[in-house]
Amino acid sequence: MKRYTHLTITCPDAESAEILAAFLSDYPFECFSDNATDEGVVVETYMSPEDWTECGEEATNIINDYGTLTSLKEIEDENWNARWEEESFQPVEIDGMIMIRSAAHPAPSNPEIMDIIVAPTMSFGSGHHHTTRMMCRLIHASKPSTRALDVGCGTGVLSFVALKRGAQFVDAIDIDPWSTESAARAAELNGVSDRINIITGTVEAIEGETYDAIYANINRNIILNDIARYVAALNAGGCLYVSGFLTEDVEYITSAAAAHNLTLCTQLEEEGWVAIAFQKAQ
Secondary structure (H helix, E strand, O other): OOEEEEEEEEEOOHHHHHHHHHHHOOOOOOEEEEEEEOOEEEEEEEEOHHHHHHHHHHHHHHHHHHOEEEEEEEEEOOOHHHHHHHHOOOOEEEOOOEEEEEOOOOOOOOOOOEEEEEOOOOOOOOOOOHHHHHHHHHHHHOOOOOEEEEEOOOOOHHHHHHHHHOOOEEEEEEOOHHHHHHHHHHHHHHOOHHHEEEEEOOHHHHOOOOEEEEEEEOOHHHHHHHHHHHHHHEEEEEEEEEEEEEHHHHHHHHHHHHHOOEEEEEEEEEOOEEEEEEEEOO
16 A cells, blocks of 8 residues: 655644645645644645655755644555545635535525535645635636636636636646546536546646636746746737735746736735736737
């Protein structure tokens, strides 16, 4: 049976836990969960022992900046997702417009509320994070696209909002097989399997394809590294929606966007996190 290195980290508050998870997402951790306690916010995450040997020292330095590593042990594989869904996942309502829930929870009573069903995992994208909520707001307020790309799709939330907002087709990409498996299950629950192509891989997988809208809720470094690819894949007049970074990172993002002739259209901020919509020139 496969073994994992299991980390338990105690952060002083929710903001520290969110920033820590954002920085650790650059490393090959397979999932994150958090739970508020009297001592602070307890974050749990996992990676293979081989990966921990390679990058554990760097990750520990980051952990020490935002919390305390309270437990480090090797464990055997188990169905963490089933345990997490049973114990922790709760529906999320966004501004009375969108409900993100699992199939175990009832549909919204108001038919005007967009109903998004996820097969929740501890991967990023359950709707609880500030960046996911802001990206949902931007997509919900946007003009429906003919074809969209969801980079780092997680559980598929942004793809499903886009499709239910009127997008005809979405390519959804994530490097994490747990995420793409979850997104595929959720696509069936939302009745959109015929309008979404879910890919396990990187943005290189869509080389040569073009889109009216691209969603990238990842982190600053990946956005800056891949923005040229996003722009190349974006149709004239199309929009790039980005999030997963903090207020202090905005200057880097907007400068890179301007260098690629993107115009800032909308910027949202919530608890120090930012989401921005840019448009490519016609």
